[in-house]
Amino acid sequence: EAQVTQNPRYLITVTGKKLTVTCSQNMNHEYMSWYRQDPGLGLRQIYYSMNVEVTDKGDVPEGYKVSRKEKRNFPLILESPSPNQTSLYFCASSLSGGPANTGELFFGEGSRLTVL
Amino acid sequence: QKEVEQDPGPLSVPEGAIVSLNCTYSNSAFQYFMWYRQYSRKGPELLMYTYSSGNKEDGRFTAQVDKSSKYISLFIRDSQPSDSATYLCAMIRAAGNKLTFGGGTRVLVKP
Numbered sequence: 001e002a003q004v005t006q007n008p009r010y011l012i013t014v015t016g017k018k019l020t021v022t023c024s025q026n027m028n029h030e031y032m033s034w035y036r037q038d039p040g041l042g043l044r045q046i047y048y049s050m051n052v053e054v055t056d057k058g059d060v061p062e063g064y065k066v067s068r069k070e071k072r073n074f075p076l077i078l079e080s081p082s083p084n085q086t087s088l089y090f091c092a093s094s095l096s097g098g099p100a101n102t103g104e105l106f107f108g109e110g111s112r113l114t115v116l
Numbered sequence: 117q118k119e120v121e122q123d124p125g126p127l128s129v130p131e132g133a134i135v136s137l138n139c140t141y142s143n144s145a146f147q148y149f150m151w152y153r154q155y156s157r158k159g160p161e162l163l164m165y166t167y168s169s170g171n172k173e174d175g176r177f178t179a180q181v182d183k184s185s186k187y188i189s190l191f192i193r194d195s196q197p198s199d200s201a202t203y204l205c206a207m208i209r210a211a212g213n214k215l216t217f218g219g220g221t222r223v224l225v226k227p
Contacts, residue, residue: 004159031213040124042204042219043160050213058214090159103150103166103208105215107159 002027004108006091012114021076021111023091031094032074036087081115122218131227135192139205139218146207151190154202195225
């Protein structure tokens with residue numbers, strides 16, 4: 001089954017404790033992206049990657065890091081989480097050329113992160 | 117001011133009614149327009165994609181784009197309780213790779 005898999009789905013952590021949210025897709029997609037979703041603010045892009053070893057900042061990259069060493073994986077790293085990073089996070093992937101080609105992003109089921 | 121504005125709702129309609137959703141945007145560089153549906157505790161999924169002004173129909177769904185007014189709409193005919201979800205508009209600039217989303221409108225279709 002074609003899918004984007006995120007882990008963990010739920011996480012409660014404390015300020016300053018480094019964490020990684022993993023994302024993996026099995027559709028051989030070149031484009032991958034991370035979003036956060038907050039009430040009233042909608043989905044905002046954190047980082048995106050056009051291909052292996054190619055990443056770029058989205059609208060809200062502060063406090064986050066990413067890496068793209070393999071085509072299928074695109075982990076999101078919070079080096080020193082803070083309470084304002086409490087949010088619902090989505091990983092998404094798309095065919096070559098990014099979402100402009102077809103408009104379609106395939107989303108994972110989300111990771112709800114709480115930072116105390 | 118947000119680049120893409122969308123009424124958060126909730127919009128409550130009886131089963132069988134027409135659901136009318138819309139978004140306005142401020143940047144004329146947006147050229148590609150999408151509607152995504154998001155069920156509770158799920159990721160968004162693409163419903164409609166269009167890149168020109170006018171109407172596009174797919175089953176019970178019609179997407180409308182008016183670039184001159186910077187306004188897009190989604191209509192759902194013969195609404196069903198299974199249409200209850202949050203609907204997000206999204207758009208991309210020409211030659212861009214970043215989707216800009218509206219905040220989403222929550223829709224409730226009552227049986």
